[in-house]
Amino acid sequence: MSMVLNEKPNAQEAPRVTPAGVILNGRYLPPPQDKDGQLWIRTNALVQSSSQELYSLWRSVERAPEWQEQIVSVIATSPTTSHWVMRSGDSTIEWDSEVLADEPGKRIAWKSVGGDSGNAGEVIFEEAPGSRGTIVTILQEFRMGKLAGAWETFVGRNPKQTVIENLRHFKALAETGEIPRSRPQPHGDRGMSGKVKGVLYSENISILPGKVSGGSL
C-alpha cells in the first residue's frame, strides 16, 4: 500500500490506496480538474529501473537541470530545501523549494516556499503489475490562472506539457543514460514556413544537456 496522489498532495493527508496511485478502493481515480488559479497535471511513465534507483535520481535535486526543461540550476540549501533557477526565453525566474515528504524508494512531495513560482508536487514510485518495471506517477500543481497558462503555452511550452516532457526525459535518462535529441543538426534553409512549424512543434524549447556530469562525448 502506498500513498495516493490526492488533489492537494501537500496540504492535506492523502488517502491510502492500492498500488499505482491512480486507483482508489479498486476504482479508477481521475486526475483533479483545474480551478481558477490552480492548474493540475497528473501523468505517469513505465520505467525499466528499480524504484530505489529512480527515487535516488529524482531526489538528487542538483541533477534536475539534466532532465527538466529550462531549469538552469538547482542548489541544495539544506537536506530538505533547494534554490531553483529557470530560464524561459529572455526571462529568468527563481524560487525556493521544500521537501515535505520523503520516503526513500517510494515517494517525494514538495512545494515552493517563496519566489517567482507557486508550485507543489508529488511523485510516487511503484512496482508495475507483472514485474514490468517501475511506474513513476507525478501530480503537480501550479498556482497560476488559466490565462497565465495560456500565455505560457503561447510563448513557450504549456506548463502541463512541460511536466509530461520532463517525465519523458527522466525516463529516457534512467533507461538509456541520455536524452534523445534531433537538434541541432544539418538542414537546408528553413524558410518562413519551416520556422513557424518549428515553433508549433515546440522546437524552440532549449535542448537539455542530458548527462552533464559525464563530460565530453
Added chain:
Amino acid sequence: MKAVCWMGTSDVQTLNVPDPELLNPRDAIIKITRTAICGSDLHLYDGFIPTMESGDILGHEFMGIVEETGKGVSNLKRGDRVVVPFTIACGSCLFCKKKIWAACDNSNPNAHLMEAAYGYSGSGLFGYSHMMGGYAGGQAQYVRVPFADVGPLKIESDLSDEKVLFLSDIFPTGYMAAENAQIQPDDTVAIWGCGPVGQFAIASAFMLGAARVIAIDRLPERLELARKLGAVTVDYSDEDVSVLTAVKDLTSGIGPDACIDAVGLEAHSTDLQGIYDKVKTTVLLETDRPGVLRQAIQAVRKSGTLSIPGVYGGMLDKVPFGAAFGKGITLKMGQTNMHNYMKPLLDRIEKGQIDPSYIISHRITLDEAPEFYKIWRDKADRVTKIVIDPWAETAA
C-alpha cells in the same frame, strides 16, 4: 556536405549543408557509401505526411563507414562498415526488451506530436517528418546515427554495398510483411504492389513456404521481376481484368489465404473509387487513398490474414470493416521491427539464397536526386529502384 533536402511538396533540392556532429554519448557519425530513395519517400515528396519542414534532409535507407563514435558506443569503431536500420531504437525500454523495436519508447524526441495524432508514439525514424522525430536523413554524405550501439549491423564479409544496402529497410520490411501474413506451407498469397517492398515480400513468401504467390501491379517492368521470382502476375490496368475475379480464379474460388498490401496510402485505382479518393483527399476530407486496402479486405479468404507493410498516415474513408468482421480476418501491420531481421537476412544473402540488388534499375549521384524523385514518382524510364552514390560526381 551535400544532402537531399525536402523544400516543399514536389520540391526536393540537393544543397550544401553543415556536416552532422555527435550530440549524445551513444551516437555515431557514418560516412555514407550508398543510399537509396524509398517508395515511402514519395509520400513525403507528394506532401501526404504532415510535420515536414523545409530544409529537412531526406533518406532512411543507407549504409556506410563509421567515421566517429560517442563514448557510449563500444561495439563499433572508426572504419567499420555498417548498414543502419531506418527505425531508431534505444534497446532498453519495455518495447525494445520485447523486441518490438519500432515501438521504442525513447527514440522519438518529438513524441508529443505523435501522441497528439496517434495516442502513443512509435520509434523515431530517419528523415521522415518531425512527428517521427525530426532526425536528419541519409540521402547525404554523412549522417548522425543515435543509439549506434543498438541499430547498425556490421558487414564483415566482402559483399558489395548494393547486395546489403536493402537490409536498411525494404528487405526486412518485405520479409516482416510475409511473416505477418502468417504463411503456412501450401498457402496462396496475393500481393498488391510489385515495387521494392512487394518484390521482397514475394521472395520472402516463397522462403516461408507459400505454394503460390499472386502479384498485382500495372507496370510491366515490375510484373516481369515478379514473374522471375516465380509469382503469377495480374495486371490490374488491363481493361478485361477484375482483380477480385482474378484472385478468386487463381485460388480455386476460396480466396487467398493471405493478402499483402505493399502499396499504402497513395493507391492508384482505375475505377470510380479512385476518383472518389482523389477528390476527397484534394479537398482535405480524407488523408489517404485506401483503394488497395479495400480490395484486399474484399479479396482475402474467410479467416485469412491481411498484412499491411504499405504506409498509411491518417483518416481513411469507406473501409469495408463489415467484410473484415464477417469473414473473421486477421489484420497485421506497422513499421518494421528492423532489428529482428537484419542479421538473419544478411545470413541468407551471405549463403547466396537471394541477391537483393536485382531490383536496382538506376544508379545516380546526389545532384541527380531531385530529377530522379520526379522519375520515381512518375514511374518513368522503367524505374524499379534508385540507388545513390553520395560521393560520385555528376558527369558534366
